[in-house]
Amino acid sequence: MTLSSENSRLSLVAAGVLVVLLAVLASMQYRWLGQVAAAERDRTRARLAAAASGFAADFDREVGHVAACLGSSEAADLPETERVARRYDCLVSTGALPMVAELDRAEKSAAGPVALSRFDPSSRTLAAVAWPAALESIRLRLQDQQAAAGAPGFERRRRFPDPIDGNAPALVMRERGAGPPREDPAAARGFSIARLDTTYLAGTLFPELEQRYFGHGGLQDYVLAVVRRNDIAHPLYASEAAGSASFRAGDVTADLLTFRIFDEFRRSEMGDRRPVPLKAPAPAQNPSFAPPPRGPWRAGVGGENRFSPSPWRLVAIHRGGSLDAAVAGTRRRNLAVSFGILAVLAGSVAMLGVSARRAQRLARQQIDFVAAMSHELHTPLTAIRSAGQNLADGVVAENAQVRRYGSMIESEGRRLSEMVARVLDFAGIQSGLRSYRLRAVPVDRIVDSALKNCRLAAEQKGIRVERDVAPDLPAVLADEDAIGRALQNLIDNAIKYGGNERWMRVRASISPDASHPEVAIAVEDRGPGVRPSERRHIFEPFYRGESPPSDGIAGSGLGLALVRPIVESHGGSVTVESNEGGGARFTIRIPTAVNGGGEEAPAS
16 A cells, blocks of 8 residues: 555545544534523523512502501591691602692592592692593492492402502502401591502602513513503503513513502501602601501401502513524524534535645656656756767767757757746746746738748657648737747647647637627647546646557656646637547637737736
């Protein structure tokens, strides 16, 4: 086994191991990202639940200040106006007044309708008013409760209405006096009603609570809404516009206006009236306000403290549709990034393999180039040394023989010069430092010069050369030496691979397919031709065809590699055509030196 084949086998094994490692890594990343996504979903859901619970608890605590003031015990001998005024002072002292839009008092008569009075803070008086539409449901419940109070089998604990009305919205609390409770709570005729200010709630309180609990910790991407349980289509508050269907089942929900609001009520009954403010201390108490006497706690909602489910609900939903959708989207993005990186790594491995193969092929070509150049140099040098030695030894004495030897030395020396020139041209082209001096050159002169330089090689091979140059061809804009060497390389290639037909033709004519005036110079032979698989590589450096005719044919592999860059530097092109029956035609096209205005084109 050769060293190169061993290296190739090791390279394939290494590439296979890398591919397997990439597959294992991709599988592990897929599973790991799935576990990370599930854990992140659980953590986010827990943070959401905690934030929603805190939001609801703080809101109910703020509303609880209102409930505590409405349910406070007052002396039984105080006038109704003074009782309501004290409740208003309590709202001022606890900082709960901004949440109250109106403070009313409802009173039941023995047989007549339930009357409503509204408290005027400026005059500190009560004035009778008609029941507004927003409080109609409360009026009906009070009226129904009054009518049912005397009915047989009516339970005491059900004699008082639900203290929370989510539609108004309002709090309804039975008035109570200080001291021992009455034997019959139905004897109480007065109710305090505080209608909540939805403008203040939606414009101030809810946004502050949202910022407090959802303004950090990665919860900024959630839309909040406060909705009535029986009217989801019209949210009381929404941080962003969203369809009502989105608020039916959010990522997390929390009940508002629950029994928690009476925690503050119980604290007030125990004598502790220090509220927990939302953002600033409560204003100083009204000097005329004094806490009511302490007494036993009696809820104004019935003996068992039961009432309807919470009328409001907080809903939080992700802007992307849902928490699961957001987590899935993040997971997809992470997978895309991860597999993109793996794809880059796989591409790098593939490119590394391709580069290694190309480097090996280039190394082989360079070795072949060195061997070919050594042979190319060795042959003329051997002929020159042999001729020189014969001349020095006096073996050749006749003038005709001396001239023949001199001609041979001159021919082999020119051959050596041409090989050196090819190497220098290739080095100059590869470095980008090669420049050309363009000027108008007759086409026939370029063709004749190239044929003259190749005449000896053609004669030695017995090649019959046909010259076909159209008359009156325009001059081309070219560097004569460079274009001559390119054409000479094509002729040398035809001589080497011309086959047994021993024929070639050089034809020059105006190119019929060009959009701009061009001269086409074609070199044709009747050799084996060029395989389709070789045409894309035939102008590459050090490339030699894999056809059998190329075996045993000397060459450096630079001849055709110099043709394309030289022609393209002149603004032209080179193509190769080959027939299935044999033969090849190489054509170079060069722009003419005369433009449309009849002036010589500028040289570059």
